Amino acid sequence: MDALKVGMKHVVEREVTEAMTTKRGEYRVFSTPSMVQFCEAAAGELIAPHLQPGQGQVGIVVTIRHMGPTPMGKRVRAEVELTGIDRRRLSFKIKVFDDVEQVGEAEHDRFIVDLDKYQAKLKKKIEG
Numbered sequence: 001m002d003a004l005k006v007g008m009k010h011v012v013e014r015e016v017t018e019a020m021t022t023k024r025g026e027y028r029v030f031s032t033p034s035m036v037q038f039c040e041a042a043a044g045e046l047i048a049p050h051l052q053p054g055q056g057q058v059g060i061v062v063t064i065r066h067m068g069p070t071p072m073g074k075r076v077r078a079e080v081e082l083t084g085i086d087r088r089r090l091s092f093k094i095k096v097f098d099d100v101e102q103v104g105e106a107e108h109d110r111f112i113v114d115l116d117k118y119q120a121k122l123k124k125k126i127e128g
Helices: 032-050 116-125
Strands: 011-013 021-024 027-031 057-067 075-086 089-097 102-115
Touching: 011 032, 027 075, 032 057, 032 075, 032 089, 057 116, 102 116
Parallel strands: none
Antiparallel strands: 011 075, 021 027, 057 102, 075 089, 089 102
16 A cells, blocks of 8 residues: 555546436436446546555445436546545545546545455444
């Protein structure tokens, strides 16, 4: 995690598949929940190589603005920038584009967790 620096950037591109869409009239378009997942995944990809063994990450805040439709079959691109580091809390700004225009933007925070502690807490919750 020490290698993470404010200003680091990452780009992720994907095709909008049917599973990522909702129906609007006669068209299937990139859904807002899929945009949220895309933004979280893109931020996660930026930091994953920098985690220490035994560390994982979880999303804790997403603020999103879905600005325009993207038809199924088109490509979307997330441009992620790491904008803040507060101990284990990481903040990102993300812009989402299709082939024509910017279609979204997000602010997103992720938290670095110790997997053993996280899984122990989860196990306790599952077992009631």
